[in-house]
Amino acid sequence: xxxxxxxxxxxxxxxxxxxxxxxxxxxxxxxxxxxxxxxxxxxxxxxxxxxxxxxxxxxxxxxxxxxxxxxxxxxxxxxxxxxxxxxxxxxxxxxxxxxxxxxxxxxxxxxxxxxxxxxxxxxxxxxxxxx
Numbered sequence: 001x002x003x004x005x006x007x008x009x010x011x012x013x014x015x016x017x018x019x020x021x022x023x024x025x026x027x028x029x030x031x032x033x034x035x036x037x038x039x040x041x042x043x044x045x046x047x048x049x050x051x052x053x054x055x056x057x058x059x060x061x062x063x064x065x066x067x068x069x070x071x072x073x074x075x076x077x078x079x080x081x082x083x084x085x086x087x088x089x090x091x092x093x094x095x096x097x098x099x100x101x102x103x104x105x106x107x108x109x110x111x112x113x114x115x116x117x118x119x120x121x122x123x124x125x126x127x128x129x130x131x
Contacts, residue, residue: 005031005033006030006031006032006033007030007032007033007053007054007127007129008032008033008034008035008050008051008052008053008054009026009032009033009034009035009052009053009054009055009056009123010034010035010036010037010043010046010047010050010052010054010055010056011023011026011034011035011036011037011055011056011057012036012037012038012039012040012042012043012055012056012057012058012061012066012069013036013038013057013058013061013089014038014039014058014060014061014062015058016038018058018089018112019036019038022056022089022114022119023036025114025116025119025120026119026123028116028120029116029119029120029123029124030120030123030124030129035050035052038061039061039062039063039064039065039069040057040061040064040065040066040068040069040072041063041064041069043055043057043069044064044069044072044073047073047081047084051080051081052084053085053127054084054085054086054087054107054123054126054127055084055085055086055087056086056087056089056119056123057069057070057086057087057088057089058088058089058090059088059090059092059097060090060091060092066088066090067097067100067104070086070104070106071104073086074104074105085107085126086104086106086107087106087107087108087109087110087122087123087126088101088106088108088109088110089110089112089114089119090109090110090111090112091111091112093111107126108122108126110122
């Protein structure tokens with residue numbers, strides 16, 4: 001795990017190109033300590049050692065997708081992990097998915113492709129950072 005200063009962000013996506021893209025956008029937005037995971041199961045393992053201030057997560061991943069990841073996260077025995085703030089970055093815009101996002105108490109939902117401006121505004125807002 002990197003020891004960079006700044007808020008800690010975990011990027012969870014099964015596509016390495018998307019993780020790289022989001023990481024690049026975050027470099028433009030500000031100074032963050034960024035870790036990556038390729039699916040929900042890997043993200044849960046990463047959470048055991050990396051306490052992110054925010055998780056940016058895809059929905060459609062295997063073997064564990066974003067919805068299942070957040071459901072498990074919300075049932076975690078550790079209160080701080082249970083309260084982890086999550087933003088979904090996904091191409092899935094159907095009504096059932098949006099209702100699930102609300103039920104899981106996510107702090108944001110952005111449709112891919114995500115622009116640096118959209119991501120920056122939401123990340124800064126969630127983390128309480130200046131524009």
